[in-house]
Amino acid sequence: MAHEHHESFISKYIFSQDHKMIARQYLITGIFMGFVGGFLSIFFRLQLGWDGIDFTWLNGLFGNYLSSNFNEATGDVSYVLAPDKYLALVTMHGTILVFFVLTAGLSGTFSNLLIPLQIGARDMASPFLNMLSYWFFFLSTVIMLVSLFIETGPASAGWTIYPPLSALPKAIPGSGLGMTLWLASMAIFIASSLMGALNYISTVLNMRTKGLSMKKLPLTIWAFFLTAILGTLSFPVLFSAALLLIFDRSFGTSFYLDGIYLADGGVLDKTGGSPILFQHLFWFLGHPEVYIILMPALGITSEVISTNARKPIFGYKAMVISLLGISVLSFIVWGHHMFVTGMNPFLGSIFMIVTLIIAVPSAIKTFNYLATLWKGNIHFTNGMMFAIGLVSLFISGGLTGIWLGNAAIDIPLHNTYFVVAHFHIVMGASAIFGMFSGVYHWFPKMFGRMMDKKLGYIHFWLTFISVYLVFFPMHFIGLAGVPRRYYAFTNFDFADDFLDLNKFITYAAILGFAAQFVFLYNFIKSAISGEKAVKNPWRANTLEWSTEVNPGHGNWVGAIPSVYRGPHEYSKPGVDRDFLPQWISEEDLNQAVDYDSEDHDPIKRDVPSTTQNEESVTE
């Protein structure tokens, strides 16, 4: 594949089948959706901070979310957020962040970028399917975004879309056209995700380069691989659940509906269904889904930490086994989201045991991270900072999982702000940090340039601090019993203690959101005019750093390198460099090939302008 082939603009940048271009497409779409989802959260946080705050300034674009208030005294009209549209915002925020940013944006970007590059393949097993996967994703994104602007508002039943609420437009306006679009979008999304996942699985299984046994796979690849398996096994179940819901909504069936009387419309002519059935189906995907989100982030940080601590990841085997354990267990713990649905307490006990068992592999991973840092020689690259941040957040959020996994404690805490704190820290923030870590670390591979590290540090510290400021206090709100998804805290004595805290959290959230613009600026500026990258800027061991700075379609100019060792041979005694790439043969070593010649300490590096001529090879 070393030959040059001419590609038109469309086949290179739009309907590209090159996994690296598809990765960038996923990333940019993901970042865009991240800002949309983030904006929605600021929108509803403003309402929480200042109940009934005037949103007139948003009336142009988001008029469908506002209801007007006429002030008789002054004759002024003000616009406030309508209570049902608060739920619409929460729903779309959750959906966008969970599926579009942290599932597609994260897996889509890094599985696509790294699987072929790190296993030594020219491309995915099926580049065409891969391209389709992105464009299905794109289509579902467009539909979801369109639903934000329809008159009755987007889906409003929570990202978990529990029926009957999600099935009955008369119960909430968002369950009309908004919900239809949500379901359509998600169905397409699931198709996209399956195409991607099947591709990742077959690529990892079949296309590894010579010498790269499964035991030598970088942990990123292990994580992406297992994530893809989780996705293929669980997303179809959500698809079925959604399909049955579509039937209930549009074709007169009643899988989820029974015994309903509506204030507006009287007795509903549907019997025999069960809304709880939907929850079982939903969480059969839903729980694996949280690991679909988290595991790629863990994989990324494993590699980033090992590289930048200049140490082998501690307990490679245990890391893989924990990932395997988490994957298997995550299919049998879904009931912990349903402890208080009135399930048989014996069943609850079973779900409680398996849920707490899943904390063990999580603990192993944490301790192994700590052991990896121990006596390391840590380079605080931007990627490394976010990786360390992830470990901190993973600890904080994982520990509250132990509270919630205990069915007895879940009785008072279910659906309170404690749960909100738990999953935002352990999943939301952790996975976002994993994603940032990956972006900073592999930016040179994606764009051939370096990101500005100073801006990166500012971005990291502001984000890290604001994440804790936003979510840590929420534990206390939850422990006082305050339910999530409340438009205002003003109607309950036990909730209105937190009005001040809510303002504070909103301030912190705005700070955190503002910090993301530092990233955005850095990202765009660096992609266009950042300093040129060298081939192996972090002096890492994995195969992607053996390609040209800007690898062309086909990845390696010459033959595909073979692999001679595991991915984490950092600071190995007897080797005079503190890294030993996978692609350096013993023979090379004996001949003292200087694989470290073009580059110095990544942080202090004063980039020479001599590496440019490489680009001419590919472009």
Next chain:
Amino acid sequence: MKQHFIHNNQNGIDLHCFLGGMHKHASKNHFMKKSILLRIFSLFLTVFLLSNLALASTEHAVKEENSDQQSEQIQSENWAKAPNPQNLEEKKISRYAINKQLEQGQANSSQSLTGYIVIIAILVLLIFGGIGAVMKDVQKMTGQKDTTNYNKINGGLMLGFLVLMLVGVFYEIVIHGKYVRLDSSSEHGQAIDNMLIVTLLITGFVFLITQIVLFIFAYKYQYNEKRKALYYPENDKLEILWTVVPAIVLTALVLFGFRTWNNTMIYHENRGKDYTAEAYPYQVELFAYQFGWNFRYPGPDGILGKYDYRLIDPATNPMGIDFSDPASKDDIVTRDLKMPKMELSRFVMRSRDVLHAAHFPDFNAQIYCIPNTQTEFHIKPLYTTTEKRAMENNADYNFELACNQICGASHFNMRQTVEVLDVDEFNKWASSQKAAFNGTEEVDDTQLSMTE
């Protein structure tokens, strides 16, 4: 491939040359580096002191007020003990003392907000100021080249973050810890509280240890050119240790959890059996709808009669009671929720339309309300509303019932107060209620509007 590898050597610059270049500035850098560190350190010190100051200012008043109640405060440490009736009196007192603080805290809430804003402002200053100042120094000493030691700066910041985090956690516990409900007003609720405290202590301990270790490692093992990292890929013993220890701790938690969970949900064993008035003298049916609650008491016969959602009529029969069932004829439909103290009330939950959840934060009780399906929960309240008001030192205190499953626009507004009465009073109230059945198989709706 190899060829291509070697080829690249030409592009690199000589490592020795680079290091040599560094060497020239070494003596000058040495002094500057120290000043940078000093700056960072003093910044952190300031943050630490200021945040403590903010803390102190909010706490000041509380301390003054309560200096004479020290002894009672000590009793609050007894919370973790298993509940038993003799303990109750003590508990009340300690709860009372804490509530004094609570009140005080509320008065200070605006102050606590100021404290927060101060901290945030400092953080922002710290980040921009710290990094900015250092960068200025650096530019001064190097001309344009940025040879800042970012490893040192960020290592220091990691340590600083740890300090801030610990201060923050402490601050939170002081300011918002008081809202945490660790003295539930129901019997099973206290067992759950104990479970929660044990979990809090264990996870809190692990939290502190692991976060401290993480950030200290980050600080301590920051990059140093003279050092090489330790090649340490595995250690089976260590790994077994940190597999087995968490497993044991979790097993203990699971066992403890089983007991609490089963004791709370034990009534399920009676599921499907007839609920006789003898077995459950106090029963109440809770009926959730968009957006409110109705309740049904069984009346003198002690039995809740049949229902059918097709009979629902908001005006005449809001709960869809089937009055052809003799047991229904004396049932009471009301908007008041009352419970007898120290007696087990059996709650049967239903929903009229979408899912709701009956959430009683005071009693650590929660269960979904599902259309055409019954769920249930049993609550034994420990205090009457009047007693609770005295304990909280708040004449307006009410037990509350909230909806905790997203159910539509007014989900946030499904408030219901719950009144706990002494048994005698409760019985008196119950027997004074008129049956809903008015002979025409329709509810008397005047009663509904009266009691609202």
